[in-house]
Amino acid sequence: MGRVVLLLLVCQTALPVLAQDCRKLLGHQSADTASLKRVEDDWDEAFLHGKSEYIQCLLLPDYISVSAKGEHDKAWEIEHARKNKGSSAPVPSFPGMIFTIHGNTAIARLFKPASADGKQPASYAADVFAFQDGAWRAVYSQHTDVRADNQGGL
Numbered sequence: 001m002g003r004v005v006l007l008l009l010v011c012q013t014a015l016p017v018l019a020q021d022c023r024k025l026l027g028h029q030s031a032d033t034a035s036l037k038r039v040e041d042d043w044d045e046a047f048l049h050g051k052s053e054y055i056q057c058l059l060l061p062d063y064i065s066v067s068a069k070g071e072h073d074k075a076w077e078i079e080h081a082r083k084n085k086g087s088s089a090p091v092p093s094f095p096g097m098i099f100t101i102h103g104n105t106a107i108a109r110l111f112k113p114a115s116a117d118g119k120q121p122a123s124y125a126a127d128v129f130a131f132q133d134g135a136w137r138a139v140y141s142q143h144t145d146v147r148a149d150n151q152g153g154l
Helices: 002-026 033-048 052-058 074-082
Strands: 059-067 070-073 098-102 105-112 123-132 135-145
Touching: 002 052, 002 135, 033 052, 033 074, 033 098, 033 105, 033 123, 033 135, 052 059, 052 074, 052 135, 059 074, 070 074
Parallel strands: 059 135
Antiparallel strands: 059 070, 098 105, 105 123, 123 135
16 A cells, blocks of 8 residues: 555656656747747757657647658657757758647648759648647647649648
8 A cells, every 4th residue: 555655646746847847848938929930940950859858748648640651649759859869950941831829729831842852742731739738739740742733822
């Protein structure tokens, strides 16, 4: 019985510490476009440079991303971010992201042109967020390739 009580005390202590660490990692945010843009930028930087702790805090437990290559979950995102640890690759800039906020729900949309080397096709991307516990948290992402004759605005 004593072990169960000790385990419960440890869990009750650890969860607020984890939540506090996430608040620190995600930074001060508001339910506004400026905070959401910063989250998108920080997410790109964290993924490309292996900051998996940020990804862990940003993505909700049931996060899913869907693309022509299939779907992957939070664990996949974290694992692939870890593989980039120590990378100093530049974070690409994709101007023209459109943010739509309705209460505590937001969507960030973007058209990405094809890469100059032809390795990446043009695509539309959308990230869906929920504002919870003072921070934007990613719920879902969609990446859709577009044909060369069907490129343009959102």
